[in-house]
Amino acid sequence: MFQRKPLIAGNWKMNLDIDESVRLVKAISRGIKSSETVDVLLAPPFTSLSAVRQAIGNANIFLAAQNMHWEKKGAYTGEISAEMLQKTGCTHVILGHSERRSLFNETSEMIDRKVQAAVHAGLFPIVCVGETLEQREKGQAFEVIEDQLVVSLKNFREDQDMPSSVILAYEPVWAIGTGRTASQEEAQKMHQFIRGWIRRNFGVETETQIRILYGGSVKPENVADLMSEPDIDGALVGGASLKADSFVKIINFK
Numbered sequence: 001m002f003q004r005k006p007l008i009a010g011n012w013k014m015n016l017d018i019d020e021s022v023r024l025v026k027a028i029s030r031g032i033k034s035s036e037t038v039d040v041l042l043a044p045p046f047t048s049l050s051a052v053r054q055a056i057g058n059a060n061i062f063l064a065a066q067n068m069h070w071e072k073k074g075a076y077t078g079e080i081s082a083e084m085l086q087k088t089g090c091t092h093v094i095l096g097h098s099e100r101r102s103l104f105n106e107t108s109e110m111i112d113r114k115v116q117a118a119v120h121a122g123l124f125p126i127v128c129v130g131e132t133l134e135q136r137e138k139g140q141a142f143e144v145i146e147d148q149l150v151v152s153l154k155n156f157r158e159d160q161d162m163p164s165s166v167i168l169a170y171e172p173v174w175a176i177g178t179g180r181t182a183s184q185e186e187a188q189k190m191h192q193f194i195r196g197w198i199r200r201n202f203g204v205e206t207e208t209q210i211r212i213l214y215g216g217s218v219k220p221e222n223v224a225d226l227m228s229e230p231d232i233d234g235a236l237v238g239g240a241s242l243k244a245d246s247f248v249k250i251i252n253f254k
């Protein structure tokens, strides 16, 4: 059977200056027990990317940005392209995080363009989807997630082909930064639904290869239970990735 390697990703959001970032990477890198059993990824702010890349050295840690623009270059003040990220040493990019969607009005159409640009530039996109509390309480969670997938991955659907380098992340908005995690059953149910959607759109091979991360108040205390579910292939960690001890415990969850 195809084994999906777990991925533990730290999303630092708008936190840590360059020195703090370098200190944190070094501490994390010392704490990783085995890169054979788990992939580790860090997503610092843009300003720390180069320094973090250097501090990673030969350690097995992937570097990601938290966002990018879909154009290659031009008059887009304040934006960064996939090529620029790649040249800075990034291998991955987080796209469509709920904070980007809700605070900066990013739509799934925009995310689709970004996903395409990332893949063309050779970056692995981590595409986030998630429903709000209101949507969940109205019983719309599955419908909302399906809509976000349909539009955010529109180009792949048209080609009926999605590269296995794409990573999906289910992050219920009501669980992000709130301390309230989805129960492992709730999370598994949605992950299973997403995997079924991948099968219907891209076939069994893609379904078995694509990693689906869970995000939303992941901490050392709940990571093992979440990771024991068959369709949860990793974690996208915000708050608990800002401290070496908690993030290292999450990485070494086994």
Ligand code: PGA
Pocket: 011, 171, 175, 176, 177, 178, 179, 215, 216, 217, 218, 236, 237, 238, 239, 240
């Ligand atoms: P959190 O954030 O772990 O602080 O809830 C997760 C995320 O937003 O990626």
